[in-house]
Structures are given as C-alpha cells and as structure tokens.
C-alpha cells in the first residue's frame with residue numbers, strides 16, 4: 001500500500017484509486033518489469049512475454065482510457081486522478097508506464113482532433129479492447145532528426161531549413177496519403193505496436209515543421225519493423241525502428257492536416273507528454289527514495305543502522321524534499337493542462353510550465369536515483385537490488401521525450417517570448433507553422 005501523507009488531502013475516491021493502482025504496480029508490474037529487464041530484446045517481444053500479460057491486464061482495468069474526455073469513451077477521471085495513475089504506475093516501472101503512455105497517444109489524439117470516421121474505425125475498437133489486441137506507439141524522432149523535432153517548434157523558420165528534410169515524408173494521392181521513410185530505433189513500444197501515431201513532413205515542403213499527424217496501422221502493406229534494440233535503461237518497454245515503403249492510408253487517418261494548427265497541436269501534445277513524463281519521474285524518484293529509506297533503516301555500519309549517521313539522514317531528507325516539491329508542481333501543471341486540452345478541449349495549455357514540470361521532475365529523479373545508489377554502497381551496483389535498474393531508468397529519462405538540455409532551450413525560447421502574457425500566445429507558433 002502507498003502510505004504517505006498527501007498534502008492534497010485526497011478524496012476517498014482518489015485514495016482508493018491510488019491504492020488500487022499501487023497494488024497493481026507492486027504485485028503485477030514490478031515483478032514483470034524485473035523479469036523483462038534481464039531478458040534479451042528478442043525474447044521480450046515473443047507472444048508469451050510478460051510484457052503482453054501485463055498490458056492485457058492494464059487494458060482490462062481500463063487504464064488506457066484514462067486520458068479520453070468523458071463523452072468520448074473516457075473514465076470520467078479528474079486531472080488529479082490521471083496524475084495519480086501515472087505516478088503509481090511509474091513507481092512500479094518506467095517502461096510499463098511509458099508503454100501505456102505511448103499506447104494512448106495515437107488514439108487519444110484521434111479522439112480529440114480526428115473525424116467521426118477515424119473514431120469509429122480505430123478509436124472505438126481500441127477503447128473496447130480488453131485483451132491487449134491493440135497497442136499504439138508515437139513515431140516522432142528519425143535517424144537524422146532527434147532534437148531537431150523539438151527545436152523546430154520555435155526556431156526561426158529561416159534557420160529550420162538547415163535541419164534538412166524529414167526522414168519520413170507524406171504525399172497526397174487522390175483520397176489517400178502515401179508515407180515513405182524511417183523513424184529512429186528509439187520509438188517506444190514500436191516492436192509490439194499495432195498502430196503508430198506518426199509525424200511526417202509533407203513531401204516537397206520547406207521545413208521539418210511543415211507536417212501532419214496521422215495514424216498508420218502497422219500491418220499495412222509496406223510497413224516493416226526493425227529488431228528491438230538493447231538499451232541501458234527502460235528495457236521493460238521494447239524500442240525499435242519503423243520503416244515505411246509507400247504505405248497508403250485513407251485521408252481520414254490524417255488526424256491533424258498540414259497547416260497552421262499542426263504547430264499548435266504538436267505544442268499542446270508536448271504539454272500533455274511533459275505532464276506525463278513529470279508524473280513518471282516523480283513515481284520513479286519516489287521508488288528510489290523508498291528503497292533507500294528502507295535499506296538505510298536495515299543496514300548496520302559503525303554499530304548502528306546507517307540512517308542514524310547524519311550524512312545518510314540528511315541525504316534522505318533532501319531526497320524526500322525533491323520528491324515532494326516535484327510532485328506538487330507536476331500535479332498543478334497537470335491540472336491546468338488537462339483542464340484545457342482534455343476536459344475543455346481548448347488547446348491553450350502553457351508550454352513553458354509543462355516543460356518546466358518535465359525538466360524539473362526528470363532532473364530530481366536522476367539526482368534521487370544517484371543518491372539512492374550511494375546509500376546502498378556496492379549493493380547499489382548489484383543486479384540483486386532493484387535500485388540498480390531504477391538508476392538506469394532514471395538515466396534514460398534525461399533523454400526520453402527530449403533531452404533535458406534541448407527541452408530547456410525550447411522552454412527558454414517560450415519564456416523569452418511569452419513570460420508577461422497570461423495566456424498561451426498561439427500567434428507566434430502559428431506564424432512559424434503557416435509559412436507554406
């Protein structure tokens with residue numbers, strides 16, 4: 001059970017939800033994530049892999065529906081409740097929390113911004129899935145464009161030309177779009193996914209940001225998946241490349257068409273993913289803190305449990321302080337962001353605050369994981385203890401969903417442009433994306 005004082009004084013319903021998700025994270029997700037962490041990449045994606053068993057259970061519990069608005073198949077959760085689900089899942093495993101997060105991206109975006117036809121064709125079957133038949137992923141980064149995809153949001157249009165062309169391009173042909181190219185090996189869940197929420201540059205356009213967002217069923221003719229990659233961290237969610245060779249999709253699978261809204265959409269989607277990453281980072285940091293606290297109470301050195309030594313006690317206090325401060329900032333920003341994007345569907349969340357939540361929480365997760373390993377001494381480097389895995393996951397987070405440096409540069413640009421404004425100024429970003 002999650003037993004800690006919650007300054008938000010959660011309602012009975014919130015507390016019950018937290019306990020339910022925590023139990024699932026502790027009893028189901030954690031053991032499976034440790035098993036996956038030690039398996040070779042090819043084994044992790046075999047049909048009898050623990051990955052599919054856990055995902056199936058998550059679908060049965062309906063967690064994949066948590067980000068949908070109530071009228072579009074959602075569970076009627078508050079933003080705080082959505083936050084609670086993500087923190088608890090990530091306490092259990094960053095990989096499974098990420099797996100659930102990327103599963104939602106194509107379908108939630110289609111529910112929010114797509115046509116009724118795509119809702120019926122793709123979103124409804126995904127909502128009703130209780131067997132883990134469907135799994136989404138999010139294809140953004142490309143072999144030649146990692147950080148470029150973030151920087152292109154606010155960079156001067158003249159300068160974005162230096163990024164060169166996208167590695168994945170889309171071309172209209174009658175009432176279909178044709179997709180060609182390759183996404184990078186880091187697409188989370190790609191080896192196990194059935195659908196990709198894909199960003200592609202319009203063929204022949206000037207800059208990377210002249211794009212569209214569509215859903216590509218990964219069993220379509222011309223799609224090929226790369227082998228799952230062997231990473232340092234987050235090994236419990238398989239990652240791999242996606243190749244598209246003249247893949248045809250119907251026009252209504254384009255969720256956000258090329259034009260000025262694409263930039264706003266992408267910026268707002270990054271607000272949602274930033275809040276998600278913030279919650280994951282707090283959950284991971286809390287897991288590290290709790291492991292270190294328990295260990296320090298038991299390990300005896302100098303004739304006393306090491307927690308009695310002032311340096312260890314103080315380090316633990318600093319870890320606690322970081323987890324608590326990060327949690328409340330990420331929660332507040334999540335509430336603000338979700339009210340706008342999911343509940344009111346107004347697309348006016350604040351990118352600079354969402355990025356700050358993600359950046360701050362990722363940094364504290366890494367610091368807390370680092371300090372936790374130190375408290376464990378040599379045992380902290382040993383695979384027998386979970387802290388070693390949590391540290392590798394925390395290290396990966398500094399790169400996942402944008403490196404902290406590039407996210408910070410991108411947020412800095414927004415602060416410089418918009419600090420005095422009380423609202424999200426879509427004018428600037430609209431101008432950038434309306435060049436074509």
Ligand SMILES: Cc1cc2nc3c(=O)[nH]c(=O)nc-3n(C[C@H](O)[C@H](O)[C@H](O)COP(=O)(O)OP(=O)(O)OC[C@H]3O[C@@H](n4cnc5c(N)ncnc54)[C@H](O)[C@@H]3O)c2cc1C
Nearest residue numbers: 138139140141146147186187188396399400401402403405
């Ligand atoms: C665990 C994990 C999960 C991921 N999941 C997904 C996913 O689901 N979907 C997906 O599409 N991608 C995913 N990624 C990819 C991730 O978004 C990219 O790795 C990230 O954006 C960085 O891109 P890159 O790795 O190509 O690094 P690069 O962009 O090559 O950056 C290399 C270094 O240069 C710095 N740098 C780059 N550009 C600039 C600049 N303009 N100014 C200053 N410094 C710069 C960076 O900070 C970094 O230190 C994932 C990555 C990880 C690690």
